[in-house]
């Protein structure tokens with residue numbers, strides 16, 4: 001935690017320290033000194049990921065409750081740890097807040113509550129960070145996460161081979177469907193940002209857009225049982241994230257359109273099959289895992305309480321052939337360009 005320069009920052013850090021509590025885990029020294037000190041489990045390597053959540057790009061204060069913004073800030077980083085099969089060690093949060101928000105105790109408390117509730121459930125201590133008053137009128141929340149994996153065993157994007165089968169966790173398209181409904185809902189005119197505390201009607205703790213569930217336990221089980229040859233989390237959308245995995249592994253992929261599991265939110269909120277498939281293929285922020293497994297591997301129907309579905313296979317990469325191909329229910333092949341969703345852009 002950097003040294004505070006104003007009494008306002010000092011008070012804010014003290015509030016975060018109070019909210020963060022005294023959970024220790026891998027942290028031998030947490031908030032309050034110049035650096036945190038972490039214990040790395042014997043025989044493990046440290047994985048590190050950083051994500052910033054920028055108002056207007058990743059969330060809007062008029063659309064998202066502070067509780068959801070706090071949850072999503074941490075969930076994005078935890079999902080990256082899940083994709084590597086890592087166990088979380090510690091989180092570091094840096095916040096830049098406009099003056100109106102920094103003074104708004106309710107907003108900040110709800111934001112921290114959303115973030116720290118997920119931290120508690122995921123057993124990751126908040127071990128430090130930094131705060132600053134933002135000169136601009138938008139919130140920036142930056143999260144750094146450290147995790148541990150058995151040395152040499154991290155699930156990476158580059159370990160897949162032609163012939164491997166592709167699987168996803170749970171179901172896709174729910175987050176994009178909820179966002180499209182959210183953007184179509186008229187807002188209260190002239191609501192002051194600092195006073196926008198009422199979550200929109202669609203927001204619930206089971207909503208994949210507002211409260212995505214990082215698949216930490218599932219990622220660790222994939223690693224522990226050596227089930228996956230490669231893995232990635234679905235943050236930008238299946239078509240884009242699968243292309244990342246294919247590029248890293250030097251392979252191409254075929255997806256079976258009819259096999260792709262559609263989230264219930266997409267079924268109820270989107271008008272027809274093509275719109276639902278589109279959300280599942282290109283909608284971002286589902287934070288499910290995509291992984292490849294050897295064709296002979298025995299993949300259970302569910303793992304860590306989460307359903308697994310086979311959606312396609314990897315094939316050799318050939319010049320002048322599309323990297324991704326979608327096979328429809330009639331067996332016709334369609335090139336599938338990556339069209340991952342651009343968040344709130």
Ligand SMILES: [Mg+2]
Nearest residue numbers: 080083233235
């Ligand atoms: Mg990722």
